[in-house]
Amino acid sequence: MASLDAEPDGAAPTYQVRDLSRVYGDGPAAVHALRGVDIDVPEGELIVVLGASGSGKSTFLNIIGGLDRATAGTVRFRGQDLHDASDAALTRYRRDHVGFVFQFYNLMPSLTARENVALVTEIARNPMDPAEALELVGLGPRIDHFPAQLSGGEQQRVAIARAIAKRPDVMMCDEPTGALDSKTGVRVLEALQNVNRELGATTFLITHNVSVGWMADRVIEFADGAVRENRVNANPVPASELSW
Ligand SMILES: Nc1ncnc2c1ncn2[C@@H]1O[C@H](COP(=O)(O)OP(=O)(O)OP(=O)(O)O)[C@@H](O)[C@H]1O
Numbered sequence: 001m002a003s004l005d006a007e008p009d010g011a012a013p014t015y016q017v018r019d020l021s022r023v024y025g026d027g028p029a030a031v032h033a034l035r036g037v038d039i040d041v042p043e044g045e046l047i048v049v050l051g052a053s054g055s056g057k058s059t060f061l062n063i064i065g066g067l068d069r070a071t072a073g074t075v076r077f078r079g080q081d082l083h084d085a086s087d088a089a090l091t092r093y094r095r096d097h098v099g100f101v102f103q104f105y106n107l108m109p110s111l112t113a114r115e116n117v118a119l120v121t122e123i124a125r126n127p128m129d130p131a132e133a134l135e136l137v138g139l140g141p142r143i144d145h146f147p148a149q150l151s152g153g154e155q156q157r158v159a160i161a162r163a164i165a166k167r168p169d170v171m172m173c174d175e176p177t178g179a180l181d182s183k184t185g186v187r188v189l190e191a192l193q194n195v196n197r198e199l200g201a202t203t204f205l206i207t208h209n210v211s212v213g214w215m216a217d218r219v220i221e222f223a224d225g226a227v228r229e230n231r232v233n234a235n236p237v238p239a240s241e242l243s244w
Pocket residue numbers: 024025031032033051052053054055056057058059060
């Protein structure tokens with residue numbers, strides 16, 4: 001495959017995942033982290049990924065985000081196979097299409113919020129203005145603050161602004177509220193829901209918190225490396241109504 005520059009194709013799913021397996025190690029010590037996962041995800045959905053610790057959630061996100069490769073099976077992004085992609089094509093896929101948000105924010109302490117976001121916009125193909133990205137996550141007034149002057153939730157929102165500033169087609173969020181209390185976590189989820197609605201980026205959100213599923217268009221629950229449940233939520237609630 002030459003490139004992964006695919007544009008969305010009407011009704012085609014963003015991701016078509018078939019019989020996906022990931023085995024770590026081999027022999028008696030092998031860990032079967034994913035066992036034959038099949039999933040279709042339409043464009044633009046906000047998907048909450050649930051499941052017990054060790055059920056395969058991060059492994060799944062890492063593979064569809066192009067950070068890791070499956071042992072077997074296929075992942076198609078807008079019809080193009082990630083499994084067969086060269087390392088260079090996979091790097092381009094991550095750079096051009098995917099925004100990542102993790103539990104820990106990894107901001108540069110010596111740079112302001114705006115400068116942290118600008119680190120990405122300076123190398124992106126069609127970036128937003130950092131101020132616009134920070135506005136979308138509700139941090140317009142804090143744009144010239146350093147990380148140490150921001151709360152944990154605000155720092156996470158800077159990390160979200162950094163991820164969205166390159167206008168990704170997909171957002172991969174692995175426990176973005178894992179280090180936050182309920183009230184602060186809700187503000188972060190509101191920012192993610194707003195970004196999903198405003199930019200239309202297909203958004204995956206891993207959480208241990210079952211109640212976060214109420215804000216999703218779709219809930220996928222993993223158990224022991226397989227999909228235990230894949231259900232559409234007809235009436236997602238605003239994140240502001242969540243608490244835990
Ligand atoms: N690099 C690795 N080497 C060996 N085993 C691994 C590796 N990464 C993950 N695993 C194993 O694969 C299984 C799935 O792990 P994964 O991190 O995907 O689960 P998870 O659902 O995200 O868990 P958590 O909620 O605790 O983050 C676990 O048994 C884990 O120990």
